[in-house]
Amino acid sequence: MSCLSSALSELYPPKPSFTENDLPDLSSKVYLITGGTSGIGLALAKILYSKNAKVYITSRTDASAEKAAAEIKASVTSGKGEIRYLVIDLSDLSTIAPGVKSFLAQEEVLHTVWFNAGVMNVSKGSVTQQGYELQWGTNVVAHFIMNKLLMPILLSTAQTAPKGSVRVVWVSSDGHIMLSPRGDGIDWQDIGTKKPIGWKGEKGSMTYYGQSKVGNVLLAMELAQRYGNHNIVGVSLNPGHLKTNLQRHSNPIGSTVVSWLMLHDPHLGALTELYAGFSESIGLHNNGAYIIPWGRLGRTRSDIEAGFRDRGTGKKLWDMMEEETKELLFFDD
Template identity: 75%
Template sequence: MSLRQTLSEFYPPKPTFTDKDLEDLGGKVYLITGGTSGIGFILAKTLYSKNAKVYITSRSAASGEKAISEIKESAASSHGELRYLVMDLGDLQTVVPAVKSFLAQETLLHTVWFNAGVMKVPSGSISKQGYELQWGTNVVGHFVMNKLLMPILLTTAQVAPKGSVRVVWVSSDGHSLLSPKGDGIDWEDITTRKSEGWKGEKGSMTYYGQSKAGNVLLAMELAKRYGNEDIIGVSLNPGHLKTNLQRHSNSALAKRFEGLVLHDPSFGALTELYAGFSDAIGTDNNGVYIIPWGRVGKIRQDIEAGFHHRGTGKKLWEILEKETEEYVLTA
């Protein structure tokens, strides 16, 4: 990953793929985590305007209903459908019933965007199952969803156009700039082993970067495991955006810096749109990493080397399978 790419991710060129490049999505089913605000909300609105059936996840029924009402009002001529699933990715006990509810309603799923996430959480924050909160939310919660959704994705891939069924993991350039050197992950500090008395020794942003490296590795590993069955794995940096991820920032310096580098979230939605629909992504480059506002990019060199030469994607996948087995088997 070059300095040139890093700079271009802060100040990207104009997007080349927008909603105008989308065909009618009538009859297609999509799922977006965290669709009540920010990028996910804008993406849901775009898909719905193209007549898709869109599911969003929400932490409460009230916020889900509010988002759906606002989206419908903005695209009154749409023939699509909107539904919400209540879940908290930081609590696996809420993830499983929400996914089961989705599967009870649908027989197809054309693309899922693992879009929701948390960043800059207070030091020592943990998920319901005892993970560092950013890891538990950004990685573990989405991994469980991925496992539960894979059967319906595989079914859809059998009838959908080749290369169109995708699992999009929203990472960030934090995977490169903030994660531990080597594999992007400190393998001794990702599980529940530190939950008792754990104080967040590395600092919130290092743990955030580690979670984003996890997203990249899982997208690549998914491509490796399911590419032969025509499932496409994608990870991406949506861009530096004005979203709720900054809600834990409170210093004047941080807010001043954010004012200089943050863009409107609509641009980030274009990055996610590109990841979900661009013909530049397919079986030939399965596992690709996308940068703002819709370009093929590169991940950090040591993380890529770890995946190809040290089996880090396989290692992470198997750790998460073992740790979440009880939730997947009881679904």
């Protein structure tokens, strides 16, 4: 398939082959979705809830979480599903451990986590509370910390769950292919924790966004290598081009035109995430897979693949994240 036909296939995908109708009853199963208060995450939460799962969503505030929970409950007229929430602000890494600690106090199993939340096209020079470029800090670093803190419960769950069913799903984007620097997909000299005073985001917001989405792909592949022998599957995906709050920082006129030409209903993106979380086409045999809309096996860019395979970029990123976040990888008493 040519690059053009591949890109068009992801912009205008064929009909989904895996939907909520292919899911079994999910009673006794526990799932976690970051950013489950709107867009794709909200749509996915509704699907899982309708199948009687216990679903946790994250939110920056109690108010937005309670509003989303009420909408999820109202979407199903009958059933045994549960919806709960954790207050976590991914742009402030200090909120992650308390949120995960709250989850672990309530649950003994976790069957799949979707690292779904993200930001895109932020103002130049935007940073997190800890000084990361905002997209890198939110999309990559925050989810890395969550993954590390959740890994013990995932490992425990995987000991008795069907092989290949416990999964960590990293939501990337085709922006990781189209917008990231050539070579490894990441400029290793420009992802340091602290940005200097007056930093302007010299590469441009969308380049930093693409770089953060490469981070998601690399972490999924590296997780597959580190934990595959423990029966845990790492997956990354492009959910599709969707009408969500991800465009909230974009020019409103441009966003309207783009929405009309190429954006789809968030439910379809939820089906991409559903495929990544449940399809038997994914498992330990192809751990680290990359999924494209609306639920198909795809491939990342050749230089990014080569970087992971030949230059150890997944390990490099993982080790870097562990070193930079080591003070946040524990729970306060």
